[in-house]
Amino acid sequence: MSEDPFSPTAGLPPAMAQIVEEFQALPERERLQLLLEFSKELPALPEHLAGHPELMERVDECQSPVFVNVEVDESSAVHLHVSAPQEAPTTRGFAGVLREGLEGLPAEQVLDLPPDVCSRLGLERAVSPLRMRGMTGMLARVKRQVRLATAAA
């Protein structure tokens, strides 16, 4: 079966495609509640990163202090760590989506993610385009860190 190139899940790895499907299946207002669930599930930083701001990169595009760290392990799998304040649940939700959607993916697949993946969640109207930029910025920084890590390897 050939894939519809305009489908919201086109070109996405399975975990991210499943998240996009979950969002798209809901009416707009309920998508916000799903984003809230993702914000609650965002794990705390692992021990080796907590308390080490020098290892984290600030996401300037976010309206709150948000920091990301990307690790690429020996098998080239990507691990994403994000810290975002409790007072910024929308941003935490975006971080949770990226984390769940990207965790453990091979580096090349992360780099190949379509740049518009964030807008495929269908949240623009409920969240406002202004608030969406943080997530796009977060993804851009994740990809940059993956590029750095794989170039160094």
Add this chain to the structure above:
Amino acid sequence: MALPHDGDEKLAAYAHPEKLVTTAWLAEHLGEPGLKVVESDEDVLLWDTGHVPGSVKVDWHTELNDPVTRDYVDGAGFAALMSRKGISREDTVVIYGDKNNWWAAYALWVFTLFGHPDVRLLDGGRAKWIAEGRETTTEAPEPQPADYPVVERQDAPVRAFKEDVLAHLGGKLVDVRSPQEYTGERTHMPDYPQEGTVRGGHIPGADSVPWARAAAEDGTFKPRAELEGIYQQEKGLAPDDDVIAYCRIGERSSHTWFVLTHLLGFEKVRNYDGSWTEWGNAVRVPIATGPDKGEVPAVRR
């Protein structure tokens, strides 16, 4: 029926103390008939994570803005919104929010466009309520739809459009953005996303008074004497001046509009909500760059 005013001593010194309540006052009156509490935040999900018991969320982007025209909802839209939130025209409305009440002040300003008789801000906003360990809940109230009349929006007294600002050039203008946005070094708030303004700088003749100068460490408003020191002594503004305040999209300048109008008793302050996202992109409007106010050019109309 309106609730009693907060007799707090700091508030009493302001020109219109009835426009503010303290967290202690709110805690004491919570749940009384005739009191409606509204939370308005930058983060659209923050209310959902926990809020003042009984409060309803009003979102600036999805509920106060018109979805088609870059404008606020009209009288019928506002009446429908109030009805959904269970707010009637006679209710005392207390608004609070995140980020030093920026969006709360913005919402209060929009309520003012519709002349809601009794609308107040919670001094210190959400952060102070939480810092004091006061009660929050994630329970969403189910308001009884209220009967709110369709009131025509009155923009003229408190709202300025681009044409009004052009006609006002040479008059008192307050730019409440960060110093770097004022000089034109950057077109967005430090740490905030670039929002697509073609040019950086300020409206010629505008004074730079970043909004945060009016706020104390804990997010409450500074006492009246300190505010007078900034706006009146230092900047030479007078309560009978015709003043227009602006920022980037009109939310931070709502905070300053509130300070000048309700705390210092200025009689004619307008908020230019088009602000820099409009002015910095508009064709044939003059700007000034650098730290000086800049020369006010003759404008071709």
